[in-house]
Amino acid sequence: MPLLAITVLGHDRPGIIAETTGALADLGLNLEDSTMTLLRGHFAMTLITQGEADAATVEESLAGLTMDGTLSVAVREVPPEPMPSRTASYVLSVHGADRAGIVSSVTSVVAAVGGNITDLSTRLVGDLYVLTAEVDLPAGTDDEALAESLRRTADGLGVTATLSPLDSDDL
DSSP states (O other), X not given: OOEEEEEEEEEOOTTHHHHHHHHHHXXXXXXXXXXXXXXXXXXXXXXXXXXXXXXXXXXXXXXXXXXXXXXXXXXXXXXXXXXXXXXXXXXXXXXXXXXXXXXXXXHHHHHHTTOEEEEEXXXXXXXXXXXXXXXXXXXXXXXXXXXXXXXXXXXXXXXXXXXXXXXXXXX
16 A cells, blocks of 8 residues: 655645545545644645555545645655664754754754754744754764764854753653
8 A cells, every 4th residue: 555645735724634634534544644833824734644545536635625725735655664773862952042054053963973853843932943853863872972062063053952862751
C-alpha cells in the first residue's frame, strides 16, 4: 500500500482538520504521521497516510477544500523509509532578541555533529524570538561538547541556547 504525503496550506478557518481527515477516512486511509500548526493566521498541515487510494484519488477527494481559493492541497506518493537507528533525543531551546540567522546558525551546529532536527517551531512575540527543536543525535555524540558549541554560537547571536535530554516519556 502506498504512503502518501498530503499538505494543506492557506488561510485558517474552523473545520479544516475535520474536513481533511474525514475525507481521508472515507477513503480508508490511515494517518501514520502528521503535524499541524498556525503561522501568523495561515494554516499548515502535513500528513503521511497509508491505504489503497492513490494520489490522484486523494487529491480529487480533497478538491472541495480548495474551492474558495483560500487553501491549496498537494498529494504525492513517498517511498517508505527504513526505521532510523537508535539515537539520543534532545530538546534545543533558543530565546532572545530577534535577528536574521538564528535558525541557520544553531541548526548548522547540530548538523555538524550529524544531528537531525525532527521537529522545529519558532515564534516571535514582540521582540522575543523563541525556537524549540527536537534533535536526534547519533550514538556516541558528545552532548556536552555540542551544548557548549551551541552556547558559544548563541552568545555570538545575542541569544541563549540550551540542549536538554528528551525523556522518552515525553514522546
